[in-house]
Amino acid sequence: MSTLIGESEQIREIRDLVEKVAPLDIQILITGETGTGKDVVARMIHLRSNRRQGPFVPVNCGAIPDSLLESALFGHEKGAFTGATGRVKGFFHEARGGTLFLDEISEGSRAFQTALLRVLQEKRFFRIGSTRQQVTDCRIIAATNRDLRLEVSRGAFREDLYFRLNIFEIKMPPLRDRGRDVFLLSEHYLRKLSNKYNKEIVGLSPRVETIFKAYHWPGNVRELVHVLERAVIVETSSVLTPYSLPKYLQDRLETDSAPLDDTRESFGNFTSSYNDDDIFHLPIAEARKVFEKRYLERLLHKTKGNISSAAKLAGIRRQNLYRKLEQLGIEPAKFRKSSG
Template sequence: MKHILVVDDELNIRTSLTGILQDEGFQTSTAADGETALQLISEEKPDLVLLDIWMPGMDGIEVLKKIRQLPDEPQVIMMSGHATIETAVTATKLGAYDFVEKPLSFEKLLVCIQNAFKVHQLVSENRSLKARIYRDYSMIGNSPPIRELKQQIGIAAPTSGWVLITGENGTGKELVARAIHSQSRRSDKPFIEVNCAAIPEDLIESELFGHEKGAFTGATGKRKGKFDQAHEGTLFLDEIGDMSLKTQAKVLRILQEHKFERVGGERTIEVDVRVIAATNKNLEEEIRTGNFREDLFYRLNVLPFHVPPLRERRQDIALLAEHFLRAYCRKENAEIKQLSPEVLQALSTHHWPGNVRELKNLIERLVIMTPGERIDLAALPAELRGGGDSGEELRIALECDNYKQAREEFEKEFIRTKLEENDWNVSRTAEVIGLERSNLHRKIKSLGLELEKQ
């Protein structure tokens, strides 16, 4: 049952509205002044407030301002018999859903109330969906590289600078882009994503800039492009290293001039867009080979971010695995499963060439294909059961020229991994691997790991 609070200094209006609203199935409360109304809103959390403007003491406009400061403010419909158009406009700008004049038409008021509830439901659903999206795209991890990345995002996100995100495939570059958008001043505006590698060359300009009717065969109507759709928000250009030089030139012009024309159009359209680009390629190498524009690189590379591969943040693997496990158990309506300690150890030592995406896909497969509540080592693929990174360590060793060098490379990788797992705490690492603290200090210095950490 929806709860409506009636706020009016006239007793007969409070009484008549209460009777009508209760007949329509609403729960009601009443208040004769603004102070009482604010107290009832705090205590009873009504869904909607019918608020008179002219009241002794605190008037309706002042009450509306205070309601708008509440975290879960109700919808408000203003009422008055003496208000001007200017007052009605002011109330609407302050967030009132609507404005009705006295003497009240109860039929019109009921329609207004029903419409206000529909809008309130849409607003609530929108908040819920945004909260779910934020959870789904949250960055999981407490390793030093991820803590540093989160800190950098917190500093850069509120600014208007363009961003270039680099990293291997599957590391989570889109998560970084969404985190930047959600912490920016544009967070309530659109986040539009474009995968530059997935769009055919002959369609990417239409996709980015839109087209006019008849611009090319099949263009049966006008279409807005991604830059249009992202106006006042964020445009995420994923895999920008795969964009053609011709399209790069047009994107550069938009970044410089903040305007463009649709394909087949002549009208200039101005846009306000923050661009976040991402790539798994070395753009400086692409510039040297003539595949990427140097001027576009420097335009985008105002705020550079690098997303570390999973093998450089091993202490996050267990957190990620447990996170994906819970998510896929919910998605598949499966019983809650557990990863055995042996499985977590095997996951933590694997090289993960596919990074977080590879781990995510593996956990999904384990949830679907493993019966029972416990996932043991036998459920893992052979390459994970056979010693994790042994293949990578063998490759490193085989590339060395002699036994001494191979042993040093193995020691370096082993000690670096254990230091990362223990947050570079030398005493704790020494205890874990069974070395004296002083001996470990000497090893770190001789292998150059202190420099590597910095």
């Protein structure tokens, strides 16, 4: 994905910042909690920069052992050391003409930090086993989920490297601070996941919306995607219900009972319209259609046939609601007439 999903003020500001800094060939530091989309912003910057025709090379800094550090960054020649059976270009060479994305920069060892600082200062490096100097030609974007200023004060991160990397900082907001973006993200990923698993899930049930809105989301967007994927796999209806969610979210049906009761009350005693004799003997596919039809008819009755309001309550897009109404043979107009 090369764009940010959401309409919160924070996300709009980040989009504006990306448009401003992308054309400038400067180092950028992206900070924020795990799972907030730092890698997405890094790709956005690359794709809007003058280096967009070049490669985008992501590197997990904490995954490079010191013994392979210089080889991974700068490459080596054949025979440079025992086991060097061929030439390896290294990340700086691979990113030539493009962007080198140093993810989790705070996890890099002291040796990694020193080697990186040297290249940023000199703009040159040598492959191991080579006497030919290579010139760097890539933009550096770094990301971290830690407070680098705190890491500097603790002596865990080099201050001079911090200032080299932090020419411009972009701070990613946690999902819990982004308001209704959680629903826009859910809509986006539900479409992708429904296609992936050949399902027809069009949105979130009102109770799931209530859970999502109240939940803290410590894992941010990454956690949301994992929750949605699990739910899409096990869900049997056309909307996600609480019982397709992981247990720790299902448990919120009890801990958040007050807002959930409010939601149930707004729909009336919906389940009382079901009778064992007229639905529970049906095959699951037929029972699902009966449920969906009664559910949507109840929504339209409540909203007096207003499609936008009904779609909002159902947690789906208007065009998806229109399609579902057509499939089930429901005419919104009669609800407008009956309520007038």
